[in-house]
Amino acid sequence: MSEPLYAPRLRPERLIAAGRVVLAVSSLFAVWLDVDEPVRHAPVAYGVLLGYVVYAVAAAALLWRAETVSRFWPVVMHATDLVCFSLFIFFTDGPASPFTVYFIFALLSATLRWQARGTFWTALVVIAAFLGFGVYFSIVLNDPEFDLRAFIIRGVYLVVLAGLLGYVGTQDQRTLREMWRLAAWPQALRPDVESLAGALLAYAAPLLGAPKAVLTWGEIDTPWRQLAIWDRGTWTHERHRATLGLVDEAIRDRAFIYSCSPTRRTLVQDPNSPRLTLWLGEPVDPDFARRFTPGALVSVPIRGDTFEGRLFVVDKRDSTLDDLVLAEIVAGVIAARLDTFYLTKELSQAAATEERIRLARDLHDGVLQSFTAIALRLAAIRRVMGSDPAAAASAVADVQRVLASEQRDLRFFIQELRPSATPPEHGDLDGRLNDLAARMEREWDLRVELRLDGLGTRLPPSLCRDVYHIVREALVNAARHGAASVAQVTVGQTGVDTIAVSIADNGRGFPFLGRYSADDLANMNLGPKTLRERVRAINGSLTLQSGPTGAELNILLPRDAAA
Numbered sequence: 001m002s003e004p005l006y007a008p009r010l011r012p013e014r015l016i017a018a019g020r021v022v023l024a025v026s027s028l029f030a031v032w033l034d035v036d037e038p039v040r041h042a043p044v045a046y047g048v049l050l051g052y053v054v055y056a057v058a059a060a061a062l063l064w065r066a067e068t069v070s071r072f073w074p075v076v077m078h079a080t081d082l083v084c085f086s087l088f089i090f091f092t093d094g095p096a097s098p099f100t101v102y103f104i105f106a107l108l109s110a111t112l113r114w115q116a117r118g119t120f121w122t123a124l125v126v127i128a129a130f131l132g133f134g135v136y137f138s139i140v141l142n143d144p145e146f147d148l149r150a151f152i153i154r155g156v157y158l159v160v161l162a163g164l165l166g167y168v169g170t171q172d173q174r175t176l177r178e179m180w181r182l183a184a185w186p187q188a189l190r191p192d193v194e195s196l197a198g199a200l201l202a203y204a205a206p207l208l209g210a211p212k213a214v215l216t217w218g219e220i221d222t223p224w225r226q227l228a229i230w231d232r233g234t235w236t237h238e239r240h241r242a243t244l245g246l247v248d249e250a251i252r253d254r255a256f257i258y259s260c261s262p263t264r265r266t267l268v269q270d271p272n273s274p275r276l277t278l279w280l281g282e283p284v285d286p287d288f289a290r291r292f293t294p295g296a297l298v299s300v301p302i303r304g305d306t307f308e309g310r311l312f313v314v315d316k317r318d319s320t321l322d323d324l325v326l327a328e329i330v331a332g333v334i335a336a337r338l339d340t341f342y343l344t345k346e347l348s349q350a351a352a353t354e355e356r357i358r359l360a361r362d363l364h365d366g367v368l369q370s371f372t373a374i375a376l377r378l379a380a381i382r383r384v385m386g387s388d389p390a391a392a393a394s395a396v397a398d399v400q401r402v403l404a405s406e407q408r409d410l411r412f413f414i415q416e417l418r419p420s421a422t423p424p425e426h427g428d429l430d431g432r433l434n435d436l437a438a439r440m441e442r443e444w445d446l447r448v449e450l451r452l453d454g455l456g457t458r459l460p461p462s463l464c465r466d467v468y469h470i471v472r473e474a475l476v477n478a479a480r481h482g483a484a485s486v487a488q489v490t491v492g493q494t495g496v497d498t499i500a501v502s503i504a505d506n507g508r509g510f511p512f513l514g515r516y517s518a519d520d521l522a523n524m525n526l527g528p529k530t531l532r533e534r535v536r537a538i539n540g541s542l543t544l545q546s547g548p549t550g551a552e553l554n555i556l557l558p559r560d561a562a563a
Helices: 010-033 042-065 073-090 098-140 148-183 193-208 286-292 321-384 389-417 429-444 461-480 518-524 529-537
Strands: 212-219 224-231 234-241 256-259 265-269 276-279 296-303 307-314 447-453 486-493 498-505 514-517 541-547 550-558
Touching (some): 010 042, 010 073, 010 098, 042 073, 073 098, 193 212, 212 321, 429 447, 429 486, 461 486, 461 498, 461 529, 518 529, 518 541
Parallel strands (some): 447 486
Antiparallel strands (some): 212 307, 224 234, 296 307, 486 498
């Protein structure tokens, strides 16, 4: 049954209610089977017991229908149980009554509800009531059937049981506290790995209950080992060459507990189970042991995608399997945080590399291509400067217009590189392509027939830039290497999220003939490499058709290429 409002205190209350019903009904049935009447006040004892059965059933029915309970409910129910149990004992055999076992139920209930604190206060009430019954029956009533020996044994039994349950409650509180600290582990964002390791140890050592903690790790395939030490509130960081391992090679991948007692015992965790087995030998490097002089040591391996190391919990007293398991959980959190740091660092480096590649590609497809055209124009001007000054002057004017256009493109380019909350305002692909067509005719004597179909809304600025550079690179290749005089460029939207770009020319084509995909060209190392790389970088596809009368490029680009 679904319980969207299930309250944390409802679970133990339901368990206690079920136990109360079983206890009450079984007690009533046992008394009914017994031929002997209760020793004292039989009608009252039967009435109280029958009322308790009704009370137990009603409380259980109410709890099973409820979705939450008041914070006063446990206190009221607990007090009612103690009063009823005291009445059962008083109206039967006093300290010798079999109903004294009900006090055990009260102690268990208190442990479930309030852990060690509830066990302590309930034990005080129970023991005080039990002593009061002893004094009343032995001294006030002077009952000849009062058995002092049985009274002492039962009293000691209650005290011992209260102590055991109090310990269970304390362990439960400790577990809850450790779980809470694990769940509340803060995000330790640090600019460098040294301060990150210090922050991790500063939180981990108190959680593990140790005065000292040592974290050692090294990146895979590097000759260095990092060493972070947390010692009673202060931490230091060291860097050493990874010459020797700090842990014996036989147990390098296993967790262990080491006690520097006269027995010098080392308990190593079984690799296939949580069991601990005795291991003979010195588990840690002698220099490490002399430096930290551990009276006790808990050590667990730490592994990440980019590093490996160990966590040492130093001088924690009376370490058990629970401490070892907790140390492994802490080591897992530390490994995840270090992995995040190293992977973020790698991603940053990869992003920087990718950005440098993009800048190089944009410069190659833009400024360098234009400089090539300008250089050819200047060479032609130099040839006609003496024979035809008017033609040379006209050509110089054309070069000036080209330089002005390149200056505008460089301004766009620089604007893209600047960190800004808003993207640069050059998402008008139509205007940029029309300007490019005019420039190609001036610079390369290539007539461009431009057709823009179905683009609809403005494209993202980054996609406009990519389409612009793709078309520009293809046209320059057609004019420079294919000796084309005419090129047809079609840019349109095919579907909701795909942009199609087609460039066809009347040149002499590529040195190879046929139809090829981008993968075919890459495998044979043929075709326009820069174009292939740009299309692949934005998850597009490319097909090239080459023949003796020209070449045709068909490119499909995702509209969300910027993402």
